Amino acid sequence: MKNTKGKIKVTLIILLVLLSVFLIFLSALLIRTYTFSAAGNQDRSSFDTVVAGFAANFSKTERTRLLDNLKGALRIPTVNRGATDFDSSSLEEFGNFLPKVFPTVFSSNLVQHEIIANYSHLFTVRGSNDSLQPYMLIAHLDVVPALEEEWDVPPFSAEERDGYLYGRGAMDDKASLMGILQALEFLLKRGYKPCRSFYIGIGHDEEVGGNNGARNIATVLQSRGIKLSFLLDEGSFILSGIVPGLNKNAAIIATSEKGFATISLSVSVDTGHSSMPPKETSIGILAAAVSKLEKNPMPRMFGQGPERGLFEHLSPQLRFPLNMVMANLWLFSPIVSRMMEKKPSTNSLVRTTTAVTEFYAGIKIKAIRVFYAPCPGLITAVSKSRDRKCYKYKLGLCIANTDTRHYLKLTKQLYRFIPMILKQEDLTRIHGVNERISIKNYEEIVEFYFRLLQNSDLSSLPPSHISSCNL
Numbered sequence: 001m002k003n004t005k006g007k008i009k010v011t012l013i014i015l016l017v018l019l020s021v022f023l024i025f026l027s028a029l030l031i032r033t034y035t036f037s038a039a040g041n042q043d044r045s046s047f048d049t050v051v052a053g054f055a056a057n058f059s060k061t062e063r064t065r066l067l068d069n070l071k072g073a074l075r076i077p078t079v080n081r082g083a084t085d086f087d088s089s090s091l092e093e094f095g096n097f098l099p100k101v102f103p104t105v106f107s108s109n110l111v112q113h114e115i116i117a118n119y120s121h122l123f124t125v126r127g128s129n130d131s132l133q134p135y136m137l138i139a140h141l142d143v144v145p146a147l148e149e150e151w152d153v154p155p156f157s158a159e160e161r162d163g164y165l166y167g168r169g170a171m172d173d174k175a176s177l178m179g180i181l182q183a184l185e186f187l188l189k190r191g192y193k194p195c196r197s198f199y200i201g202i203g204h205d206e207e208v209g210g211n212n213g214a215r216n217i218a219t220v221l222q223s224r225g226i227k228l229s230f231l232l233d234e235g236s237f238i239l240s241g242i243v244p245g246l247n248k249n250a251a252i253i254a255t256s257e258k259g260f261a262t263i264s265l266s267v268s269v270d271t272g273h274s275s276m277p278p279k280e281t282s283i284g285i286l287a288a289a290v291s292k293l294e295k296n297p298m299p300r301m302f303g304q305g306p307e308r309g310l311f312e313h314l315s316p317q318l319r320f321p322l323n324m325v326m327a328n329l330w331l332f333s334p335i336v337s338r339m340m341e342k343k344p345s346t347n348s349l350v351r352t353t354t355a356v357t358e359f360y361a362g363i364k365i366k367a368i369r370v371f372y373a374p375c376p377g378l379i380t381a382v383s384k385s386r387d388r389k390c391y392k393y394k395l396g397l398c399i400a401n402t403d404t405r406h407y408l409k410l411t412k413q414l415y416r417f418i419p420m421i422l423k424q425e426d427l428t429r430i431h432g433v434n435e436r437i438s439i440k441n442y443e444e445i446v447e448f449y450f451r452l453l454q455n456s457d458l459s460s461l462p463p464s465h466i467s468s469c470n471l
């Protein structure tokens with residue numbers, strides 16, 4: 001009797017100890033969840049109201065003009081199919097179009113305009129204070145092809161429907177290109193004189209690698225010995241309803257992007273008659289290699305690149321239990337990465353993806369393309385725009401390629417972001433069918449650049465967010 005009682009007592013004590021350990025553990029997770037503040041989430045209100053600039057209260061006439069100008073840009077079919085397969089007359093037409101719609105930019109004595117590599121554009125805007133390091137905004141004027149029969153409206157018609165402007169290039173990248181120049185046009189008209197010099201680079205072949213446009217613009221700047229304080233390009237968006245568990249919009253600034261490598265595999269075997277085939281044919285050998293590649297994906301690296309900081313920054317805004325998961329990635333990251341690898345769209349955030357893109361059968365077979373995963377990066381801060389209508393910006397990873405990579409020698413402060421609102425259903429419009437932008441959002445984009453140009457005049461800019469793995 002006594003013995004049994006003792007045993008029960010010991011079991012109870014063990015259970016109680018285990019329960020308390022579990023409760024302490026759970027409280028630790030919860031405490032971290034609700035007090036979590038990722039490094040860099042500090043208050044940046046000191047940068048909120050420093051610049052007393054021109055208000056972005058665009059008049060009705062200005063709003064009509066900015067819309068008409070974007071329509072004009074969308075109607076020029078600057079399609080790029082390959083390094084030597086582009087429509088040179090459209091690229092030239094675009095070059096003639098710009099001075100027509102931005103007369104102040106082209107006539108201002110503060111602005112120098114140069115044509116680079118026949119179709120790209122470099123604007124140098126002189127600031128009044130030479131001791132401030134210049135910065136640069138870049139965009140591109142070429143677009144990918146569009147199959148007219150798949151679209152609801154002709155892709156180069158710039159048709160307006162339900163508050164949206166449809167057209168190839170509306171999102172990638174003419175809203176940004178036109179937004180930058182439009183903001184400068186409005187500012188110069190108001191009598192704005194920048195303190196800090198800046199450059200605007202418009203490439204003409206980003207969609208096929210930027211080896212003529214962006215690369216030559218960067219070479220010109222390098223030959224002039226220019227170092228930039230920062231560079232802003234396309235690459236990320238304001239995500240709306242895309243991040244699971246998040247009710248608000250998230251403005252993501254990509255501080256690094258994935259690279260890629262293309263690998264060709266080929267096999268030659270002694271040719272034989274198909275009635276007396278060798279044991280292994282070249283097709284069989286290559287098929288086995290492809291199958292091996294697909295069965296052995298690259299290792300999961302989730303949590304080692306800027307995506308970790310991104311999810312940690314977002315965690316206070318997420319619904320339970322996702323907030324607990326993201327605030328405690330030290331514990332949950334293996335589970336999160338296993339869930340993310342299930343969908344192709346999130347799998348690309350987890351690892352180097354491998355895609356067989358070409359397969360030539362017959363005497364020889366070749367070509368397998370491999371895209372590299374994020375390498376470990378550094379995530380630091382969240383900043384705020386000048387007025388109260390602001391987003392907290394999160395830093396992230398861009399999984400596509402941009403022109404940014406041609407500018408790596410000019411600065412380490414690389415940002416990829418357009419304040420373009422992107423919903424789940426918009427993801428397939430970029431490079432896809434029915435690309436469009438809402439008229440309201442385009443006005444906001446012009447407003448964003450209008451503020452950014454003025455805010456960049458601050459003599460000390462907020463600390464940079466250098467990623468150690470900019471590609």
Ligand SMILES: *[C@@H]1O[C@H](CO)[C@@H](O)[C@H](O)[C@H]1NC(C)=O
Nearest residue numbers: 054055056057058059060062
């Ligand atoms: C914009 O606001 C400024 C000052 O708040 C005012 O002087 C100006 O007239 C306004 N411009 C327009 C176009 O409404």
Ligand SMILES: *[C@@H]1O[C@H](CO)[C@@H](O)[C@H](O)[C@H]1NC(C)=O
Nearest residue numbers: 116117118119211212213216
């Ligand atoms: C510019 O155009 C000329 C004449 O067509 C051509 O020879 C040259 O290669 C072009 N330059 C670049 C960088 O594309």
Ligand SMILES: *[C@@H]1O[C@H](CO)[C@@H](O)[C@H](O)[C@H]1NC(C)=O
Nearest residue numbers: 128129130131132195459460
């Ligand atoms: C130019 O910028 C430097 C560096 O921030 C500053 O010290 C100087 O006062 C500025 N000069 C003028 C005229 O604003």
